[in-house]
Amino acid sequence: MKKIGLLLLVVVFTISCKNEPKKDVQKEKFPEALGKVFDKHGGINVWRKANTLSFNIGEESHTVDLHSRKTVVHSPKYSLGYNGKDVWMVRQDSTAFKRDPKFYYNLYFYFYAMPFVLADDGISYEDASPLVFEGKEYPGIKISYASNVGTSPDDNYYIYFNPETYQMEWLRYSVTFFSKKTSEKFNVIRYNDWKTVDGLLLPKSITWYQKDEKGLPTKPRGTATEFTLAIVKEAKLQDAFFEKPSQE
Template identity: 45%
Template sequence: MRKLIIVLFVFTVFACKDNPQKEVVSKEAEIQEVTSTKSYPEALENVFAAHGGLKNWKSQRTLSYEIPKTNLSELHTVDLWTRKDRVDTEKFSMGSNGEKVWLLDAGENYKGDAVFYHNLMFYFYAMPFVLADDGINYGETNALVYDEKSYPGIRISYNSGVGTSPKDEYFIHFDPQTHKMAWLGYTVTYRTGEVSDNVKWIRYDDWQEIDGLTLPKSITWHNYEGKQILDARSTVNFENVTLSKTAKPDGYYAKPDQATFVEAKNSNQ
């Protein structure tokens, strides 16, 4: 009888411990089910597939890469689920805890706008997968012609209140044979808040494979006149790229003690 009581007690203890885990698993299953039911234009689905698949991308948790620059290099780290992030250099650091942007810059070396810049390169780098985010609308756009080759495209706009510049527009153009992304056109409305028809262009033609995903090795901005794309202007390289299914420790993206929370700079600054 005593043995039976002990066995029942042990069973009860382990059953209680298992319940939270089952809740977590079911919660993740719900999220995956919701994700899988979201529909995208067929052309964009093909682009996702050509770059390794949206399912593979969504299974990753942490992305990091280095951007080498003349004076110093930047290490960018992003939590792909929460979109918390940080940028570290030898002279300063910046990041977002998910609610506010912070800047650690005792020597006052950073002269830019941390609110604008802290995750800017992530959105350029994580194309085309960031185009699966919530709050996005998909539309039609004319094909882009460059060097006598035609690149079909998709127009991207955002719902009101999404991100810091919901009036921005993006135009993704892809190779009709490989379906890989080839060009990104975008407008900038961050400081003015006014809709713009001045479309800047980035070429995506230098790729690397990271854990089964095709991601940029470099991206190149081009000069342009109206809708005509001209010669290459500047290139940003991405080095030491890593993906992980593991999140960074709690507090990694939190504001350091010596850092300060910052606001967006005014348009006249």
């Protein structure tokens, strides 16, 4: 089934290879340090030229239009997605998926597409205190969103990077999707396993960490989440790809 899905994706890429006008990325303004992080990971210009990102987590395949953020997640037991207007879901049975599809459909895309999703419109940047782990300090940048951006504009992200290489190392983030209120409770993810995919340095795996009383990471909270079968393409998928499939 995975091979068939990958073949279908390649076919769709081939028949719909159209490029849309791109932003003049030279005019975009980021903190100098964040610009260096983008450069370390392949460059914001390379990211902006791409139209489609695809990756797997276990049996789930995730495919995203990088400009409209239309999304499809397929697995043997369920499918869900966002067609640009509505979030939809198809289950093989009622027990197949218990999460909220509106929360889940783009959850792993944001984790996987770090650090480049931090170049989205409507973002504000601030310097943040360094994160300390095993005696080493990682400089930080706080990312917050305008009130009209996304379904959870009160979420805050903190990216931390290696001060010598500018490679991303850590992410702290809050979740406000359910409460709709600003939260001081943060999760921590370590990014220390990377792979070059079509010119971009993207995570091969990520690991959630436990925290001490100061909110600093201590040890892994569980096994790493692994990403496989990654593809980044300038080809644009047809809109029909992201529509809810027939259940006949």
